[in-house]
Amino acid sequence: xxxxxxxxxxxxxxxxRNARSRHVRITFTPDGxxxxxPMRLPDREIRRAVQSKEHWLLRHEALLHPQVPExxxxxxxxxxxxxxxxxxxxxxxxxxxxxxxxxxxMAVAAxxxxxxxxxxxxxxxxxxxxxxxxxxxxxASHMDVAHASIGIRDPHTRWGSxxxxxxxxxxxxxxxxxxxxxEYVVVHExxxxxxxxxxxxxxxxVHHYSPDFExxxxxxxxxxxxxxRAPGSTPRPPLD
Numbered sequence: 381x382x383x384x385x386x387x388x389x390x391x392x393x394x395x396x397r398n399a400r401s402r403h404v405r406i407t408f409t410p411d412g413x414x415x416x417x418p419m420r421l422p423d424r425e426i427r428r429a430v431q432s433k434e435h436w437l438l439r440h441e442a443l444l445h446p447q448v449p450e451x452x453x454x455x456x457x458x459x460x461x462x463x464x465x466x467x468x469x470x471x472x473x474x475x476x477x478x479x480x481x482x483x484x485x486m487a488v489a490a491x492x493x494x495x496x497x498x499x500x501x502x503x504x505x506x507x508x509x510x511x512x513x514x515x516x517x518x519x520a521s522h523m524d525v526a527h528a529s530i531g532i533r534d535p536h537t538r539w540g541s542x543x544x545x546x547x548x549x550x551x552x553x554x555x556x557x558x559x560x561x562x563e564y565v566v567v568h569e570x571x572x573x574x575x576x577x578x579x580x581x582x583x584x585x586v587h588h589y590s591p592d593f594e595x596x597x598x599x600x601x602x603x604x605x606x607x608x609r610a611p612g613s614t615p616r617p618p619l620d
Contacts, residue, residue, distance in 0.1 A: 394412065399419050402418060404426055451497075452497055462558055476488070476489045523573075527573060530548050538551070
């Protein structure tokens with residue numbers, strides 16, 4: 381592990397040398413900070429590049445020092461859009477998960493406690509694909525745009541993305557945010573199908589289809605660290 385000083389504190393990071401890299405790339409992983417850099421770039425230049433991202437890193441301070449999440453337990457209520465689902469856990473040699481929002485239930489069959497969280501994530505991912513597909517189809521009709529594909533990811537620091545080819549991607553963790561916040565991310569990314577920038581014209585477009593988007597952006601900014609740690613024992617922050 382390597383270390384860098386951010387705001388007076390020592391932050392460890394894992395350095396990965398990549399022959400294809402041309403620049404320093406910083407990402408968050410479940411194990412902490414990961415830095416990818418060109419093969420021959422000196423360590424001091426890498427540290428300088430990481431320190432130059434201080435403000436960005438501090439926006440995601442909780443991810444700089446990852447904590448071991450508390451075990452998920454049978455009967456626990458997990459956030460799901462505007463409501464919650466009850467987690468039901470039973471032992472099984474083969475892992476499976478079934479999320480039924482209509483019944484407010486997520487049934488997990490797990491071979492052991494260590495596999496429960498991964499199965500819960502699988503349940504959220506499946507629900508996210510269905511929900512985001514529905515939302516994108518809905519907004520495409522009145523925004524007069526078309527997307528190439530929809531992907532479900534866990535990028536930690538980006539809730540959604542849109543490529544130049546029209547490929548949309550969303551974080552499965554948005555299934556634990558209020559529905560209005562998750563829908564704002566849909567509008568945001570679909571607006572990029574018209575304008576692939578963050579110009580005033582882009583934000584005017586977002587505002588047209590999501591008039592309260594600034595409140596939703598603020599929720600993600602203020603509670604993104606919670607969303608990155610969830611699901612867990614702490615309740616979901618309220619929507620202002």
